[in-house]
Amino acid sequence: MKRRELVIIICILVFFGAIFIKQQIIINRLNREYKQFDDQLSKIKMQNEQLSEQFNIMKREDYIEKLARDKLGLVKPGEILFIDRNKKK
Numbered sequence: 001m002k003r004r005e006l007v008i009i010i011c012i013l014v015f016f017g018a019i020f021i022k023q024q025i026i027i028n029r030l031n032r033e034y035k036q037f038d039d040q041l042s043k044i045k046m047q048n049e050q051l052s053e054q055f056n057i058m059k060r061e062d063y064i065e066k067l068a069r070d071k072l073g074l075v076k077p078g079e080i081l082f083i084d085r086n087k088k089k
Contacts, residue, residue, distance in 0.1 A: 068074040
């Protein structure tokens with residue numbers, strides 16, 4: 001093999017080696033970004049589940065009734081409301 005052919009082959013190998021290394025760097029960066037987004041998605045799914053549970057509790061009739069009694073002081077027809085004057089708010 002001539003010296004010229006050897007230099008050409010080495011240049012080609014160096015070129016493809018540089019491309020391979022550059023691609024590996026990009027792949028590693030994309031994998032890190034993917035993990036960050038996956039972690040973020042997991043947190044958002046957990047928050048969504050918690051909010052969904054809260055929503056289901058809040059639309060229940062017994063919760064609405066308790067809220068109306070505690071916060072608004074409402075009573076059912078025929079009930080008598082007793083206020084404890086010694087109770088601190």
